[in-house]
Amino acid sequence: MAEANALVRLAYRLQGSDRYQRVKSLVRAVLTGQNNPLRLYVDGFMVVLVLASIFGLIYEVRHPEMQFDDYLETFAVSVFALDYLLRLWVYNDAHHIIIDHFEQAEFVDRPFDTWRALHAVFRSKWAYMTTFMAVVDLLAIVPTYRPLRLLRIFLLFRLLKLFRYSRSISEFVTVLAEKRFELTTLLGFLGFVLFSASTAIYLFESHIEGGQIETPLDALYWAVVTLSTVGYGDITPHTPEGRVITLVLIITGLGVLSFFTSIIVSAFTERMPHVKAKRLHATLERRRNYTVLCGFGRVGETVASLLAEDGEPFVVVDPDPEMIDRAQRLGYMALIGDASDQQLLSDIGVATRASRVLCLTGSDITNLYTTLSVRYINKDIEIIARCDKAETEPKLRYAGATHTVLPFRIAGLIAAEYLEQPVAFEAIYGVMTGHSSVMVDTVAVQPGSWLEGRSIDEINISRQQLRVLGVISASQEQREHEGSSYNYCERRFHFRPRKFFHLHVGDMLVLIGHQLSLTHFRETVLLRGKI
Amino acid sequence: MKHDCALVFGCNRMGREVATQLAARGVQITLCDDIEGTVDHDSRHWRYRRVDITSDEELRDAGIGREVTHLFALFDNEAHNVFLVLSARAMAPDLQIIGLSLSADSENKLLTAGANSVIDPYAISGRKIFRVIRRPDASQLLDHVIFGDANLNLAELHVPPDTPLEGRKLADLDIEERFNVMLLGIVDRGRGGEFFFATSGVDHRVDRNDVLVVIGASEAIEVLRDYLAGGG
Known part of the structure; x- marks a missing residue:
């Protein structure tokens, strides 16, 4: 009972501790966070470590007495082990599970079952440990069997986030699964051919003088090499019977290979639109x-x-x-x-x-x-x-x-306008559609911009071949020196403001002029604003 | 303004829309339909008439070559429009013909057939949507000035042949300050009758038959019109 009490108290302590939560969320962010800047460094370090340990493995093949390599290996394994444990730790919150169990027990007035709670914790952690990536991680740090270290290459997959392409891989698997019937038929046929060919060659060639086939494994090896049209030539038939079998096997092999290829190709062609759509989704996911x-x-x-x-x-x-x-x-x-x-x-x-x-x-x-x-x-x-x-x-x-x-409404309006005043309309229509080089554009007065508080006269815009059509202000109030102004869409449009009209934040200058002048003006405003 | 009389061919959505807009501006409208067209009736805004466009006689009866000043070829069928434009152009060289284009390549065919201008509602809408996206404020304001019934209007002012201002420099006249209008540009007969934007920095001399394009309040524009005629 005492250890049950201690466990529950510990769970509550962790729950209540700000520092524990902070540290855990920091570790979680660094190891698994999507956009954590620190994660980039950690991942980079791990990539270097993985590469170094793999190169160490290659180097060791020829230089088994290297001391340095052992140090590196020890270091790498400790880092990987630490990484593994930390990941296991931040995967979920064990104290939550214990508290949940405790509170449930309290609620129905039943004694708190320590083992059941611990079992639940273990089950949740086990769920992580049996994920593909966690298994790879674990195998990569098991030091007993050295070639198993090659599995660390899978760590690169995780670190370089190559698994975001796993959807394409699973797509490949789906394609194969769809053609299950054709593929099993083919496989059955293939097994039959290989079995009969290797049996036959074994029967004809194993006992002859100078023959290269000595065991059934040799026969099977020879059959596969021949059927796949690879044909190393390390084992060749020596009897006329053997040669006939070879001829049949090669021709069958051609058929099987082309059949196999056509199954895969047609499956992919059928899936192509789907794959494309998936890829598009993936591309879109990175856009905003x-x-x-x-x-x-x-x-x-x-x-x-x-x-x-x-x-x-x-x-x-x-x-x-x-x-x-x-x-x-x-x-x-x-x-x-x-x-x-x-x-x-x-x-x-x-x-x-x-x-x-x-x-x-x-x-x-x-x-x-x-x-x-x-x-x-x-x-x-x-x-x-x-x-x-x-x-x-x-x-x-x-x-x-x-x-x-409304396409037809606009077209009707344009037709009517065109009929009434063709010249004016042609001119403004060019401006509106961007067909002519002269444009109408707005420049907003941002807080802290050079424009803020300036009068129209000070901006001295006519030097740049620009003209102020007006100023749109957010509020509807009248202003001094404004000339004529109109209410428009809950805002106020000051048409041709006078020289001493002062610009406020939130105003919008409506300018007419050549595209070049407009671009130039924008740049000047930005530049002057910074000084 | 001279009395306009327009023939609108095509009793579809586009035809009705154009007819409504024109009628609202006081243009006398006859809405014509092809011989196979759906039966429509006269309305408050327009007269309805059935015309066989393959018959020159019927077209002439409808007023082409006589009182009709504008013709709109707004059939949904591209071939019909081209045929109509071609026939009308042959009959009346001075007629203003406006064609409807619903596909990318029919615009050129209509222009070749003799249309003065081509309306492509889909392309126009596409551009309009783009403007709404890129320059929402400028676009809204211009729409307001041009199409809306705001106090501000876009207007073209023809300089009368007997104007007292002939030969004066535009800059000396100081039209913008005196009449509180924005001079958008001018069609300068002295420079080959082309349209020049006022922002191009070239000073123009006022000649008879020049056209000034201005934006301003309706009253201001009327005052300016009188002034150009020598009444101001």
């Missing part, structure tokens, strides 16, 4: 703030080409394989799938890593459904949806679209 483009029609394609030109990362999703094929040919990341599928959406990171979803299919129903699904799993993401019918627009807004785009 990308755009998900649903629907690769004409609108989608236009947006995609503009985004690609701008170097903005995006992924195309479309249910039509032809469209996806087209997108892939154009060099975009693309995925076959229904964008309203919840599973697919979370797989491509809409809930976490994507920053924007574009719903651009030709069907308002699909766009609405996609918008709703996306909004359901991510409250903050930006959604831009296309709607062909004007009546759908409020519904899309209601479903959670941040912006809506």
